[in-house]
Every structure is written in structure tokens, then in C-alpha cells.
Amino acid sequence: MALAAASRGLLHAGSRLGRREVVDGARRFANKRVLVETEDTSGIAVMKFKNPPVNSLSLEFLTEFVISLEKLENDKTFRGVILTSDLPGIFSAGLDLREMYGRNPAHYTEYWKAVQELWLRLYLSKLVLVSAINGASPAGGCLMALTCDYRIMADNPKYTIGLNESLLGIVAPFWLKDNFVNTIGHRAAERALQLGMLFPPAEALKLGVVDEVVPEDQIHSKVRSVMVKWLAVPDHSRQLTKSMMRKATADNLLKQREADIQNFVSFISRDSIQKSLHVYLEKLKQKRG
Amino acid sequence: MALAAASRGLLHAGSRLGRREVVDGARRFANKRVLVETEDTSGIAVMKFKNPPVNSLSLEFLTEFVISLEKLENDKTFRGVILTSDLPGIFSAGLDLREMYGRNPAHYTEYWKAVQELWLRLYLSKLVLVSAINGASPAGGCLMALTCDYRIMADNPKYTIGLNESLLGIVAPFWLKDNFVNTIGHRAAERALQLGMLFPPAEALKLGVVDEVVPEDQIHSKVRSVMVKWLAVPDHSRQLTKSMMRKATADNLLKQREADIQNFVSFISRDSIQKSLHVYLEKLKQKRG
Amino acid sequence: MALAAASRGLLHAGSRLGRREVVDGARRFANKRVLVETEDTSGIAVMKFKNPPVNSLSLEFLTEFVISLEKLENDKTFRGVILTSDLPGIFSAGLDLREMYGRNPAHYTEYWKAVQELWLRLYLSKLVLVSAINGASPAGGCLMALTCDYRIMADNPKYTIGLNESLLGIVAPFWLKDNFVNTIGHRAAERALQLGMLFPPAEALKLGVVDEVVPEDQIHSKVRSVMVKWLAVPDHSRQLTKSMMRKATADNLLKQREADIQNFVSFISRDSIQKSLHVYLEKLKQKRG
Numbered sequence: 100m101a102l103a104a105a106s107r108g109l110l111h112a113g114s115r116l117g118r119r120e121v122v123d124g125a126r127r128f129a130n131k132r133v134l135v136e137t138e139d140t141s142g143i144a145v146m147k148f149k150n151p152p153v154n155s156l157s158l159e160f161l162t163e164f165v166i167s168l169e170k171l172e173n174d175k176t177f178r179g180v181i182l183t184s185d186l187p188g189i190f191s192a193g194l195d196l197r198e199m200y201g202r203n204p205a206h207y208t209e210y211w212k213a214v215q216e217l218w219l220r221l222y223l224s225k226l227v228l229v230s231a232i233n234g235a236s237p238a239g240g241c242l243m244a245l246t247c248d249y250r251i252m253a254d255n256p257k258y259t260i261g262l263n264e265s266l267l268g269i270v271a272p273f274w275l276k277d278n279f280v281n282t283i284g285h286r287a288a289e290r291a292l293q294l295g296m297l298f299p300p301a302e303a304l305k306l307g308v309v310d311e312v313v314p315e316d317q318i319h320s321k322v323r324s325v326m327v328k329w330l331a332v333p334d335h336s337r338q339l340t341k342s343m344m345r346k347a348t349a350d351n352l353l354k355q356r357e358a359d360i361q362n363f364v365s366f367i368s369r370d371s372i373q374k375s376l377h378v379y380l381e382k383l384k385q386k387r388g
Numbered sequence: 389m390a391l392a393a394a395s396r397g398l399l400h401a402g403s404r405l406g407r408r409e410v411v412d413g414a415r416r417f418a419n420k421r422v423l424v425e426t427e428d429t430s431g432i433a434v435m436k437f438k439n440p441p442v443n444s445l446s447l448e449f450l451t452e453f454v455i456s457l458e459k460l461e462n463d464k465t466f467r468g469v470i471l472t473s474d475l476p477g478i479f480s481a482g483l484d485l486r487e488m489y490g491r492n493p494a495h496y497t498e499y500w501k502a503v504q505e506l507w508l509r510l511y512l513s514k515l516v517l518v519s520a521i522n523g524a525s526p527a528g529g530c531l532m533a534l535t536c537d538y539r540i541m542a543d544n545p546k547y548t549i550g551l552n553e554s555l556l557g558i559v560a561p562f563w564l565k566d567n568f569v570n571t572i573g574h575r576a577a578e579r580a581l582q583l584g585m586l587f588p589p590a591e592a593l594k595l596g597v598v599d600e601v602v603p604e605d606q607i608h609s610k611v612r613s614v615m616v617k618w619l620a621v622p623d624h625s626r627q628l629t630k631s632m633m634r635k636a637t638a639d640n641l642l643k644q645r646e647a648d649i650q651n652f653v654s655f656i657s658r659d660s661i662q663k664s665l666h667v668y669l670e671k672l673k674q675k676r677g
Numbered sequence: 678m679a680l681a682a683a684s685r686g687l688l689h690a691g692s693r694l695g696r697r698e699v700v701d702g703a704r705r706f707a708n709k710r711v712l713v714e715t716e717d718t719s720g721i722a723v724m725k726f727k728n729p730p731v732n733s734l735s736l737e738f739l740t741e742f743v744i745s746l747e748k749l750e751n752d753k754t755f756r757g758v759i760l761t762s763d764l765p766g767i768f769s770a771g772l773d774l775r776e777m778y779g780r781n782p783a784h785y786t787e788y789w790k791a792v793q794e795l796w797l798r799l800y801l802s803k804l805v806l807v808s809a810i811n812g813a814s815p816a817g818g819c820l821m822a823l824t825c826d827y828r829i830m831a832d833n834p835k836y837t838i839g840l841n842e843s844l845l846g847i848v849a850p851f852w853l854k855d856n857f858v859n860t861i862g863h864r865a866a867e868r869a870l871q872l873g874m875l876f877p878p879a880e881a882l883k884l885g886v887v888d889e890v891v892p893e894d895q896i897h898s899k900v901r902s903v904m905v906k907w908l909a910v911p912d913h914s915r916q917l918t919k920s921m922m923r924k925a926t927a928d929n930l931l932k933q934r935e936a937d938i939q940n941f942v943s944f945i946s947r948d949s950i951q952k953s954l955h956v957y958l959e960k961l962k963q964k965r966g
Binding site: 276288 | 826827858859860861862885888906907910911913914915917918919921922923
């Protein structure tokens with residue numbers, strides 16, 4: 100059975116996580132933090148982030164997500180995946196700062212490898228990926244959206260999307276920068292990254308951070324109709340085309356993956372950075388009361 | 389006499405094809421498939437595609453086209469060339485699928501080399517190239533337009549332009565992809581290439597696939613006035629600037645030309661691809677029936 | 678004292694040029710051709726070009742400018758610099774053709790090295806650079822603007838900005854081309870560079886050559902409020918981000934700096950180019966009476 104196919108590579112240890120249920124006539128492949136809803140007939144699966152309170156990309160979330168994605172990737176039933184959030188008002192708040200604060204270098208190494216893995220798997224996915232951005236999507240939330248083939252955002256001015264790392268005192272990794280430059284161009288990326296800009300839907304659309312903005316209650320029907328259009332293209336030529344467009348950017352990370360990890364670990368271990376993260380985390384705690 | 393100058397290189401065998409006539413006071417350099425109209429005073433030549441029914445880029449068309457272009461290139465009388473179609477409603481339908489179906493590897497090799505040669509000669513031309521896109525322009529038709537310094541399209545919603553290879557089950561070559569990315573940016577190219585999108589004039593303009601859209605009956609006067617503006621720039625600085633902009637992209641093909649040919653020949657020889665082309669050609673036959 | 682810190686490197690010979698005055702409560706660091714106005718409290722310095730009649734980038738101007746910039750760069754008091762003109766109606770007319778005409782190769786070498794140095798220091802500056810383009814800004818004037826983090830132009834249709842080298846029979850250097858492509862994209866840059874286009878404010882804004890156009894009498898207040906926004910970002914993450922965005926482009930020059938100088942010297946020494954410059958300079962003389 101394809102869904103049960105053993106996952107390979109880095110994250111094989113997690114292959115026991117999956118449980119299968121049948122809910123409302125659809126197969127549901129439920130982990131704790133990523134709900135996978137599938138329909139056999141359409142070839143479409145939906146991955147719903149459910150990691151309260153804000154879908155932070157914790158190490159556990161990343162591990163489950165990549166395993167779930169790999170299963171879909173290896174199951175010929177599925178040709179397209181919709182990424183969306185199961186939590187109201189938040190797509191994903193991005194990297195989990197608690198994984199980056201007060202831990203040891205071995206932990207930082209493991210965490211950053213998992214972040215790289217998430218991006219690589221998504222960016223190079225053979226599946227059609229469409230994101231239904233139904234909530235705020237800063238930093239790592241924006242990262243997941245940027246890897247998709249098409250991005251649809253709910254038209255709610257409270258939601259913003261962007262790479263705001265610089266405002267937190269940190270820097271987006273070069274491969275995410277490359278992905279961003281590919282998406283909105285060099286100049287717009289340079290400005291947005293330096294200023295740590297978060298864009299409401301209308302501005303995100305104008306700049307090309309997202310491809311379409313729709314009323315919030317229509318986002319799931321819209322994302323489905325867009326997916327149908329993408330699935331009308333023969334898989335093999337679409338996949339070869341996608342690979343041709345993205346290979347150079349992904350190779351840029353693959354050929355210096357270790358150096359990128361070392362760079363992250365040494366940066367995040369600095370006293371000044373740990374101090375900034377401490378201040379920020381304390382603020383968050385107070386805010387959440 | 390410059391127009392009769394022997395053509396060099398790959399395509400020298402075709403140098404006997406040219407016949408010259410005088411028509412309506414203009415010199416006309418007529419092959420079977422490419423009409424070349426020249427005016428001594430303006431420095432402008434017009435190359436009109438005439439390969440019925442749809443200006444397919446057959447091996448013969450490619451050979452004649454490159455020879456004609458080279459003659460203009462070597463004749464100091466000419467500084468600019470207008471590319472347009474002599475057939476109503478079609479600029480060019482692109483590559484000739486009959487050259488890619490049911491032949492042997494030697495033929496595929498010869499054909500792909502000629503396609504590469506067409507692109508290289510156009511993309512690196514010292515002449516100012518302006519296209520008057522007066523009809524549909526999918527795939528290889530779009531390729532020719534993309535090599536130009538300026539693209540003007542007739543405002544007829546029946547005409548579309550784009551690289552629709554993925555819908556035919558094939559993939560645009562990487563160097564055409566590079567040319568496309570240079571023209572409309574990475575994101576727009578990624579989406580358009582994956583979906584095999586063909587754009588009507590207004591959308592093509594908005595995306596930057598073409599530079600200007602004009603009423604169909606004004607396209608030839610417009611293209612001429614645009615050419616005059618380009619010819620106001622000194623040739624030597626314009627040519628050096630053009631080369632600076634395009635050299636890296638062209639070198640990308642030149643340094644792996646053989647590998648690109650091998651890649652094409654092995655791809656097109658696959659049973660699955662041959663089968664797809666067969667189905668498509670049968671459909672075309674019935675349609676034209 | 679930081680402002681008096683010895684300047685390093687290529688241009689150390691100029692370190693005696695600076696004189697300091699106190700004017701209107703602000704420190705003013707006055708050379709002959711570049712006025713530097715500083716306010717200790719805001720962290721902002723203003724560099725005003727004052728090289729009549731048209732702020733040409735003479736060798737002396739370049740030398741003074743780079744020394745002044747380096748002093749600001751080395752003084753931790755300052756985090757942002759505003760570039761603007763002290764002369765009415767002209768931001769900068771660009772390279773000084775008199776440095777490129779009728780001199781010897783040693784002079785051309787020295788001059789081009791200083792032009793490269795200007796661009797490198799500006800493009801890689803750790804400071805936030807914002808330009809208040811309050812006058813015409815062709816060629817080298819545009820070069821200075823393009824290195825900034827943000828560009829604001831006065832809304833006066835008499836002012837134009839762009840790289841018009843090709844119309845003068847010369848060619849923009851490849852590194853300025855790279856900077857231009859990063860700013861407005863490959864296609865727009867290819868067209869603008871080939872045609873030597875100069876854009877009035879509205880077109881410059883549309884194309885992305887500048888980021889904002891404001892009424893002429895508001896440009897200095899606007900540039901200041903923009904600077905405040907940029908200075909809200911922590912310096913260290915902003916600087917790392919800026920470096921990540923620009924390093925590859927700057928390295929492209931750094932690794933072939935000598936070849937670029939040789940190329941310039943041999944090009945500018947050609948009889949044909951010297952003749953063109955002579956004709957152009959004579960025209961300018963007559964025009965200025």
C-alpha cells in the first residue's frame with residue numbers, strides 16, 4: 100500500500116507516526132500536528148497545519164510534515180497537495196524560537212537540518228503545491244508559501260505575509276533569499292528583506308508575494324479550482340519544467356548544506372543573538388498572558 | 389556584392405538558394421519560404437515568413453531563414469530587420485512536429501542543431517531585430533519573437549503568444565527558458581512554462597511577453613517607426629551593449645550545445661513521446677481534413 | 678575622534694582635505710566639492726554634491742567623495758547618509774568627459790579606478806543610503822542613485838534619470854549593468870541601456886528606477902522620514918541582509934577589477950572614441966557659451 104510506503108532518507112525514523120482514519124468519506128491521515136485529508140478520485144490531498152497556538156515550525160512539526168509529504172509524494176494516487184492551516188487566523192508563525200534559544204549546538208544542528216529539509220522537499224516536490232494562506236504568514240510561514248506553485252491568500256487585512264527576520268535581529272538564509280528573489284525580483288526582495296516587511300493581502304498581490312487574493316470564505320473552493328487547472332497539464336512535462344526552473348536554486352543549498360548549518364549554529368549561539376531571542380520570547384509570554 | 393556574400397559555417401550548403409527580384413521598386417530577395425524585402429535607403433530589411441499553412445519551423449525553413457539572416461548580417465547596407473509573417477492569422481506555429489516524429493536519431497540531431505542555430509543567430513544578432521507579430525505565435529513562434537530587441541503584437545484577441553510545450557508533453561529547452569526568464573522574470577516564466585500558457589495580446593503586454601500592442605492595420609507602420617528610433621543609436625555602442633546583456637545567456641548554450649542535442653534526441657526518441665506526437669499529429673490531420 | 682579617523686586604502690592621500698565648521702548648530706564637514714552636514718542626535722548625515730556647474734564626477738570630486746564617505750562609515754555616530762545635490766536643477770551630470778579625453782593611459786587608469794571605487798564603496802556601504810534626486814541624473818548621476826537603499830526623486834518633468842551611455846557612443850560598465858538589472862529587471866535594463874533612455878520622474882517610478890516621486894519642495898522632509906523608517910531596523914541584521922543581497926554583484930567586479938580597467942583604458946584610447954568625445958565636448962562648450 101503506497102500510503103504505508105516506508106519513508107526514506109533523513110527522516111526515516113518518523114515512519115511509525117502515521118495513523119489512518121476514515122472521516123466523512125475521505126481518508127484522513129492524522130498525525131498530531133499535520134492533518135492530511137485525501138480524496139481518492141481527484142488526486143488531491145490537503146495538508147492542514149494544526150500545531151497550536153500558532154503553527155510554529157517546531158522540530159516535531161517539521162518531522163511530521165516532511166514524513167507526511169513524502170508519503171504523498173510516493174503514492175501515485177496523488178498529483179497535487181493543498182497547504183493550509185487548521186487554526187483560525189494563522190497560517191504559520193514560522194520557525195519556533197524555542198528551538199533556537201537556550202539549547203546546545205547539537206540541537207541547533209538538528210533543527211536547522213530539519214528546516215533545510217522542509218524547504219528542499221517542498222521546493223523540489225514533484226507534486227503540484229498550492230497554498231491557501233488563510234491567516235498570518237510571517238517568516239517560516241512565508242517560506243512554506245514561497246515553495247508552492249501557486250499562492251492564494253484570504254482577503255483579510257489582519258493577515259500579513261513576508262520575511263521579517265531582520266526586525267528580529269536575525270537574517271533569512273541565502274536559499275530562502277534566492278527563492279524570494281525568484282518570486283518577486285531582486286530589488287523588491289532587497290528592500291523587503293532589509294526592512295523586514297510584512298504585507299497585507301493587497302500589497303502582497305501587487306508585489307507578487309502571492310498570486311491571487313480571494314474573500315476568506317471562498318479560499319478553499321478557489322484553491323481547488325486552481326488545482327484542477329494545474330492538474331490538466333501532463334505530469335511528466337510539468338515536473339521536468341518545474342525541475343528545470345528550480346534545480347539551480349536548490350543545488351545552491353545542496354552543495355553547501357553543511358556550511359549553511361555551521362553558519363546558523365555559530366550565529367544563533369552568539370550571546371548577543373541569544374539575548375535578543377530571550378527578550379523577544381519574554382515579550383511573547385507576557386502578550387499571551 | 390554584399391547580398392551575394394557566401395554564407396559561412398554550418399549552413400553553407402544552402403548558399404545557392406537565393407534568387408533576386410525587383411518588385412515595386414524594392415529589392416526582394418526571394419527564397420521559397422522566407423521573403424526578404426529590402427530598401428537601400430533606410431537600412432531596414434523585412435523578413436516575411438511564408439511557409440504555408442502555418443509557418444512551421446521545418447528544417448528547410450530554418451536553413452533558408454538562417455542563410456537569409458546571415459546575408460543581411462554581412463551586408464553593411466542593413467542595420468535593422470523586421471520579422472513578420474506573410475500568411476494571414478499566423479506568425480508561426482513553431483517547431484515542425486513532423487521533423488520530430490518517426491525519423492531517426494541522425495535526423496533529430498540535424499534538426500535540433502538547426503533549431504539551436506536559429507536561436508543563437510537571432511539572439512546574438514548585431515542587427516536591430518523588431519518583430520511584428522501579426523498572428524498566432526505559440527512555442528517556436530514565440531521563440532523567434534523573444535530573440536528580438538522589441539516586440540509589437542497586433543491587437544486581435546484570436547492571436548495568442550507563449551511557450552505551450554508542457555501541454556504537448558514536451559519541455560522548452562533550457563536556453564529558451566533563460567531567454568524567457570530574462571524577458572518576463574523568473575516567477576512569471578515558471579508559472580507560464582509549467583501551465584503551457586498562451587496569452588492574448590492584452591495579457592502578453594501586461595506580462596511583458598510583448599512590448600506593445602497596436603491595431604492590426606497599423607502594425608507595419610508602427611514597427612517601422614519603432615525601428616527608426618532604435619536606429620538613431622550609434623551601432624557600435626548599441627551592439628556592445630546588446631552583447632553585454634546577452635552573452636552569458638548565449639554562452640550557457642554554446643558551452644553545452646552537444647549535451648543539449650543528445651538530451652533532445654534521447655527525449656524525443658522515447659516511445660512515450662513518439663506516441664504523444666502521433667496522437668497529436670493525427671488530431672491535426674483530422675482538423676485540417 | 679572618529680570623524681578625523683585616518684582613511685585607509687587607495688585614497689589615503691586625500692585624508693588632509695577635511696575641514697570642520699559649525700553652521701546653524703549642525704556640524705559641517707566641508708571639502709570643496711562635497712558638503713557633509715551632520716547631526717549628532719539623529720545618526721543621519723547629508724552629503725551634498727557641490728561641484729559646479731553640473732556636479733561632474735571629476736577625479737577630485739570622486740576622491741573627496743570617497744574620503745568623506747569613509748569617514749562617516751568609520752564613525753559610529755552615523756547610521757544613515759542622504760545623498761543629494763547642493764546645485765539647483767542637477768543631481769549629477771555623471772562622469773567628467775574631460776578626464777576621459779586627451780589624457781594618457783596612466784590618467785585613464787587612475788580615473789577608472791576611482792570610478793570603480795566610488796561604486797564599490799557606495800554599493801557595499803554598511804550605512805543606510807537614501808538619495809534625494811533633486812535634479813537631472815544621467816549616467817554617473819544615475820550610478821550613484823542606483824547604489825542607494827532607497828531613491829526619492831523630485832517631481833519635476835525637466836529632471837530625467839537613466840543610463841544614456843550608448844547615445845554618447847560609449848557603453849556602461851558590466852557592474853553598473855548588473856546593478857541596473859538587479860534594480861529594474863533584465864528586460865527593462867536591456868531596452869533602456871541599448872536605447873540610452875532617460876526617464877522623467879513618473880516613468881522612472883513606473884519602471885522602478887526610483888522608489889518614490891514627491892513634490893520638489895517636500896523631497897528633503899520626505900527623505901528624512903524614509904531614513905527614520907530604515908533606521909528602525911537593527912543595524913547588524915540589516916547590514917548582513919544587505920551584504921547577502923549585494924555581495925555576488927560586487928564580487929563580480931572585485932574579481933576582475935584589473936581587466937575592467939584595461940578594457941576601459943583601451944576602449945577610451947581609441948581614435949574613434951576620442952573623436953566622438955571631442956565632438957561632444959565642443960558641442961557642450963558652444964552650448965554653455
